[in-house]
Amino acid sequence: MGAFFGLIRRDLRLSLRQGGEMGLVLGFFVLAVLLFPFGVGPEPELLGRIAAGIIWVAALLAAVISLERLFATDYADGSLDLIALSPLPLEAAVGAKAIAHWLTTGLPLTVLSPLLAVFLNLDPSAIPVLTLGLLLGSPVLSLFGTIAAALTIGARRPGVLVSLLVLPLYLPPLIFGAGAVEASLTAESGHADLLLLGALTLAALPLAPLAAAAALRQALE
């Protein structure tokens, strides 16, 4: 267990110190959201209607651009081999890296989302649903992301490839996350969508590290 938390601590420290990568991802997220009013026009009603979709899509893209660092730097400097050789099961190591990735992308994105929702004129009653949805759904982004990041280790142009592999997999969390807000804006409640988001996270929590660890094993073979 010590190694597990040690790995999380190490990844957190690296992403906070190494040129402030976490800040860059958050900056990308905010800018991507703020580009939309320029693209679709500043009418508050229109922006309020599509706010949840914009924020979710921007969160997906921010997660994707941060995936590359998940294993690539460790692979390049050889620490991935050491992690694989350590007594910690590779599946647990992947889990630790996913948690660290979520703590540095998913969680800050979730914290920022209410502010951006206000910018986009989302109905105040729907803001808690949006935030709760991101909190429940963003772990899926990190967990699925570990699979794509592990598969593309050592590939040519891994960055572009990762987005092609992972964006189709991100469709379900996007649908349920934006759907929850949409449902809470109309008469229905977003309860069912939020439950499904939670179910996705719970299903991905054991399964994604299995697949990602298998991918890592064949990459390090």
Add this chain to the structure above:
Amino acid sequence: MMTRLANPARFMRVSGTMLPWLGGLTVVVLALGLVWALLLAPPDYQQGESVRIMFIHVPAAIMAEGVYYFIALASFVALIWRHPLADVAAQAAAPIGAAFTFVCLTTGSLWGRPMWGTWWVWDARLTSVLVLFFLYLGYVALVNAFDDASRGARAGSILALVGVVDLPIIKFSVNWWNTLHQPASILRAGGPMIDVSMLIPLLVMALGFGLLFGTLLLLRMRTALNERKTRALRLYAVEQPRAQGAAAGLPAARAASR
């Protein structure tokens, strides 16, 4: 059967004798199906002549999904038993499946224009086929992204298995998304249960598409194996003078510089 065909040389022999027969059968069945479907089958009382697009569209849709499951099965076999031909089969099938998916999307679009008055609708089924197309593209891109071909094959196998687990989830979520926003309105294929006069040519076409897949698969697998053989022979030819040079006592550097 599986272990017997694991020997690529034996596979080449068996598939070599099978291929002309399979190809001939494909041509006959497809020709029969096309003539029947496009000329002989009656036009639909509602859709008129444009119903004939369905004779291409439906078999393509069946194959689009079927080939993906085939790739996942082959990947499973490749990962578990390290069957040397399963990788080859999965990789050979992927572009064929992508092509079937593309045909399915385009014919659907061509049919939708006169029938629904639009080229594209964000209907659940259309959307999930579109996602399937991107899963195919991702698989092909990943397999070809490595300098070491066996790395690409194994990464592709894992991706195909992840995809096949995720495909029902995507389908479910897309269904959920669509029914939540626009309950089935435009998207009923309309018309009564399919009539026998149309069902039989449809089944013939489906059989023809299946045979076409088999023929193309064997052809592509044989090409891939031959390619592998030429690469090995070429590497051998490059290595050979160096080995001879070393045996004759020539400086290795001179031989390598050739």
